Amino acid sequence: MVTKETDNFNIEQICISGQCFRMEPIDGSTYSVVAGGRYVEITQEGKSCTFRCAEEEYESFWRHYFDLDEDYGAYIKNIDVKDDYLRSAALLGSGIRILRQDLWEMTASFLISQQNNITRIRRCISNICETYGEKRESASGRVYYTFPEPEALAELEEDALKECNLGYRSKYVVRTARSIAYGDVNLDHIRSLSYPEAKAELLKLYGVGDKVADCICLFGLHHLDAFPVDTHISQALKAHYRRGFPKRRYKGYRGVMQQYIFYYELNGKR
Template identity: 70%
Template sequence: MVIRQSKHFNLQQICDSGQCFRMERVSENCYRVIAFGRSLEILQEGEQCTFFCTPHEFEEIWNDYFDLETDYQSYIEEINPNDSYLLAAAEWGSGIRILRQDLWEMIASFLISQQNHITRIRKCIQNLCETYGEERTGDSGNTFYTFPEPEKLAELGDDDLKACNLGYRSKYVVRTAKSIVSGEVDLDAIRHLPYAKAKKELLKLFGVGEKVADCICLFALHHLQAFPIDTHISQALQKHYKRGFPNRRYKGMQGVMQQYIFYYELTGDHEKRHM
């Protein structure tokens, strides 16, 4: 196991922030996340976190995955002191970090996320993994399923994933898997592109629009200038940023601010504090 002290790191907030759909609470202070073919349990008590994995696995996967080397206080300090709304949002979700997740998994997950809510997205992805993923046993003895590789899903028909409750999104995931396997889309190349070019390539995928492309850029490629706009963010912009979000002030960290706003809109008491 590995024990770390981390400021601005809150597992509950990360779990509920809408960026990761394979993370769950297993007991009061313990969370489990499945990523990169591994299952990890983490116990959090205040700023102390116990990662139940080897030091090698922690350094190889989880330190980077949770973006633990980044000083998020520096982002919070950049917030305009006159922007009471964003200050409140950052205070409310100050334990959120932008995860560094698998590109293919994020493409498929955010295709599934369209016109969907978080609980249902989680269930759809669970169904997908249990049906087409590989069964494995975690270090704690739990059974889990890996996220299915594109090769597995490329063999399917357009509507086959409706059995996993994906509905009309089934064809989006299947066709995207086919385009990746055929070489029409090169994920390795996308990983090395700057934000604007990566987004342009992602928009070529069947079913990927502006919001989904930005989610993939932010949560898989760690392009922090991506600012996904869904209904929650759109409502916040209309109410608090009628002239548009001040991108210039937050250049290179817009995605961090987006997560503070999204989480605040989803879970916060903003209605009372910002009437």
């Protein structure tokens, strides 16, 4: 086990922030996470987080995955003192970090996310993993499933994933899996591109529109200037930024601000 004290890190906030779909609560303070073929359980009490994994695995994977070397406090300090809305949003969601997630998994996940809610997205992805992923067992004996590789989905009929509750989104995921598996799309190449270049390439994929491309760029490529605009963000911008969101001010970490706004819109009015 590895125990660390970290500022601006809240596993519960990250879990419900809408950027990841394979993280879930086990009890009040412990969460499980499946990523990169790995499984970890994290217990948080205040700033103290215990990762139930070996020190080597924490250093080589989870530390990077949770973006723990980045100073998110500096992002919050740079928010315009006159922007009461954004300051309130950042205060509420101050424990959110932008995870460094797998590009293929994020591409498939956000294709599934279209016209869908977070609970259903989680269920769809769980179904896909249990049906087409690899069954594994954690050191603690808990069974989990990896996210299937593109090759595992590429030979399916376009409607096959309807059995996993994807509905019309099945063809989006299957066709994209084929494009990657057959070499028409090179994910390593996309990883090497700048944000505008990567977004342009992602927009060529079947079923990928502007919002989904930005989500993939932010959560699958860690391009922090990506600023996905969905219904919640659009409503917030209309209500609080009639002249447009001041993206120039937050160049280099606009996506972090987007997450604060998204989280606030979903959770700040309960």
